[in-house]
Amino acid sequence: MSKTATQKWSDKVQADWVVTAKKRGGLFISKLSLYTVLISLSFVFLYPLLFIVSQSLMMSTDVSDSTVQWIPQSLSFSNYLDAFLALGGAQSRTYWDAFMYSGIISFGSAALQVFSCALAGYAFGRYRFPGYTLFLSLVLFAFLVPPQTIIVPLFQLFSDFGWINTFYPFIVPSLTGHGLKGALFVLIFIQFFHRLPFVLEEAARIDGASAFRTYWTIMLPLARPAMLVVFLFSVVWHWNDVFEPNLYLRVPNYYNLSQTLAIFNGVGSAQIDAATAGLNAAQTIGVAPTMMNKIMAAAMLSILPMLVLYLFTQRYFVESVERAGIAGE
Amino acid sequence: MKKKLRLTIRMRTVLEAYSFLSLWLIGFAMFMAIPLGRSFYYAFNKMNVTKEGLTPEWTGTLNFRRAFSTDVNFLPLLQNSFLELLIQVPLILIFAMFAALLLNRPLVGRTFFRGVFFLPVIIASGAVLAEILEQGAERMPLFTSTGLFMTLSNVIPPNILEPLLNLADQLTLVMWNSGVQILIFLAGLQTISSSLYEAADIDGATKWESFWKITFPMIAPMILVNTLFTIVNSFTAANNQMMAYIRTVVFNQNDYGYGAAIGWIYFLMIFLIIAFVFWLFRKNLSNTEGRR
Numbered sequence: 001m002s003k004t005a006t007q008k009w010s011d012k013v014q015a016d017w018v019v020t021a022k023k024r025g026g027l028f029i030s031k032l033s034l035y036t037v038l039i040s041l042s043f044v045f046l047y048p049l050l051f052i053v054s055q056s057l058m059m060s061t062d063v064s065d066s067t068v069q070w071i072p073q074s075l076s077f078s079n080y081l082d083a084f085l086a087l088g089g090a091q092s093r094t095y096w097d098a099f100m101y102s103g104i105i106s107f108g109s110a111a112l113q114v115f116s117c118a119l120a121g122y123a124f125g126r127y128r129f130p131g132y133t134l135f136l137s138l139v140l141f142a143f144l145v146p147p148q149t150i151i152v153p154l155f156q157l158f159s160d161f162g163w164i165n166t167f168y169p170f171i172v173p174s175l176t177g178h179g180l181k182g183a184l185f186v187l188i189f190i191q192f193f194h195r196l197p198f199v200l201e202e203a204a205r206i207d208g209a210s211a212f213r214t215y216w217t218i219m220l221p222l223a224r225p226a227m228l229v230v231f232l233f234s235v236v237w238h239w240n241d242v243f244e245p246n247l248y249l250r251v252p253n254y255y256n257l258s259q260t261l262a263i264f265n266g267v268g269s270a271q272i273d274a275a276t277a278g279l280n281a282a283q284t285i286g287v288a289p290t291m292m293n294k295i296m297a298a299a300m301l302s303i304l305p306m307l308v309l310y311l312f313t314q315r316y317f318v319e320s321v322e323r324a325g326i327a328g329e
Numbered sequence: 330m331k332k333k334l335r336l337t338i339r340m341r342t343v344l345e346a347y348s349f350l351s352l353w354l355i356g357f358a359m360f361m362a363i364p365l366g367r368s369f370y371y372a373f374n375k376m377n378v379t380k381e382g383l384t385p386e387w388t389g390t391l392n393f394r395r396a397f398s399t400d401v402n403f404l405p406l407l408q409n410s411f412l413e414l415l416i417q418v419p420l421i422l423i424f425a426m427f428a429a430l431l432l433n434r435p436l437v438g439r440t441f442f443r444g445v446f447f448l449p450v451i452i453a454s455g456a457v458l459a460e461i462l463e464q465g466a467e468r469m470p471l472f473t474s475t476g477l478f479m480t481l482s483n484v485i486p487p488n489i490l491e492p493l494l495n496l497a498d499q500l501t502l503v504m505w506n507s508g509v510q511i512l513i514f515l516a517g518l519q520t521i522s523s524s525l526y527e528a529a530d531i532d533g534a535t536k537w538e539s540f541w542k543i544t545f546p547m548i549a550p551m552i553l554v555n556t557l558f559t560i561v562n563s564f565t566a567a568n569n570q571m572m573a574y575i576r577t578v579v580f581n582q583n584d585y586g587y588g589a590a591i592g593w594i595y596f597l598m599i600f601l602i603i604a605f606v607f608w609l610f611r612k613n614l615s616n617t618e619g620r621r
Contacts, residue, residue: 014376038431042445049452050463120353127346135350144557144603146564148575149592152585153367154360158384176356181415184561211345218507243565243572247580249534261457299461310451314444318512319573 056080056297067296079297086267087298089260090252095301101256103305104167106238109174113234114176114227121189122215122224126201139190143183155247158175169248170238180237182245185230192226193219227317232309239306257302268295268309358422368589377584385584392590400575403591407545411598416496417503418559422552424500425507429514430544443515450508458505458568506562510555517551518544553610560603571595 058072087095173179266292374385529539579588
């Protein structure tokens with residue numbers, strides 16, 4: 001009895017480091033299934049991008065041709081030219097004007113949010129003060145309040161200031177650590193500063209640096225991973241946001257990319273509706289001058305800046321989330 | 330050292346803390362507290378647009394009663410958005426956990442896969458997603474193709490099959506929405522020391538057991554974080570219908586009071602859900618508090 005037990009034990013020990021043929025086969029199969037799952041999931045994630053690219057390069061005849069699924073019969077780059085002009089959203093505006101508006105809103109707000117959310121995060125992460133718990137729960141509260149609840153007074157406030165159709169409704173809340181997902185960014189900074197060792201600060205303070213100098217020259221440079229993750233996320237979320245620009249930029253001359261894209265889409269569906277009025281679904285095939293290819297070209301143009309940004313900063317997006325400790329504990 | 334002021338060290342640190350916090354506090358008052366209070370007040374009024382701007386006219390709970398009785402659009406919308414949230418949150422969590430576990434293994438091309446899994450956060454979170462959804466691209470041909478439906482409907486009764494296939498269709502949307510959550514889980518997984526798994530392995534635990542006894546408890550806090558993030562993220566999603574509805578009420582019908590009221594109802598409902606989430610994780614929270 002005891003002998004068989006010993007036998008089994010030694011078998012197990014051997015099996016851990018001797019790679020038998022059977023084990024290698026099992027390893028191969030598990031590797032194969034792992035990569036199969038990963039690659040097929042990757043397809044799902046790449047699907048929107050592939051869809052946009054493939055549609056945007058098609059001629060109208062290919063879009064309505066049901067035999068053409070992915071690969072266009074002939075490439076057509078003219079969609080991009082049309083989309084480039086249409087994304088201006090108004091006469092005498094092109095893609096570049098809307099692009100500038102999107103860029104100023106997203107990069108400006110992102111830079112300001114990094115600055116202000118780091119300040120607030122530092123206060124919570126490094127100090128204990130009366131009202132700490134109260135204010136911390138206010139941060140959490142601000143994180144959880146849906147923007148839907150406060151749009152009416154907020155819009156009123158900004159129009160009282162005369163800020164409609166300007167950048168101020170984006171810039172000023174960002175400057176104070178609010179704005180789009182501001183509370184989340186404060187929470188990220190709190191987590192990050194909380195984990196830094198206290199010795200660094202003490203050394204600086206003993207050497208006579210003021211609180212702000214310590215913060216600016218020692219703690220903030222250390223917070224680079226957190227700053228990077230906040231900046232990148234803020235840029236991307238502001239770029240993709242449709243809600244706030246729709247609220248505060250109300251004249252076509254001030255529209256940003258996400259707005260002009262939506263308008264272009266509206267024009268496209270209106271044309272399709274007009275062409276197919278009174279026809280049933282089967283009859284519409286091939287009749288409507290579909291604008292899907294042009295709309296997809298516009299979609300591609302509006303996400304292209306973010307794609308380029310992502311291409312160069314992909315590593316930081318993924319790594320900095322780990323280092324900045326979004327997850328916290 | 331300012332000797333004139335004669336502050337104690339404690340006083341000085343408190344002052345420093347408040348000066349760091351002041352900017353945020355001003356912002357909180359201006360862009361959160363005051364708007365919230367005003368919107369609460371508006372919710373009980375009919376806001377008339379006059380030459381002097383908006384003038385409130387007290388109507389009591391009329392706006393709230395209207396939302397639940399005469400407004401035919403609001404209740405179905407509310408119901409839909411919460412049903413969607415209740416279905417999506419668990420699905421996103423499960424999928425994100427699964428994907429994070431996959432990506433946490435030693436892989437060839439791990440950076441590439443991570444980059445791909447995160448891609449929808451970049452491209453499919455705003456207006457572009459709305460476009461793609463409109464074109465029906467989120468419905469993978471696999472599930473909606475009538476062939477599959479017809480074949481399966483011979484085996485499974487259609488009234489059970491249809492919701493199932495719809496759920497399968499939603500899966501792509503779930504995957505696209507889980508980029509950040511995957512990263513958070515991944516970050517959590519990497520904080521777990523490998524010695525725990527080694528110890529469990531020596532004690533004879535299977536992979537399955539060590540997932541439930543080590544991995545799961547260790548990343549339970551991340552589940553809370555992810556749940557909150559998913560809920561909050563859904564507010565500003567491009568396909569959030571409640572957002573679109575409130576905007577229509579406020580800016581097309583100029584019904585400011587009613588818009589504020591339904592905004593508050595939405596907020597209270599969300600708050601109930603979040604309170605429920607915190608209640609679910611209460612044991613976990615008290616554990617982390619002790620650990621700090």
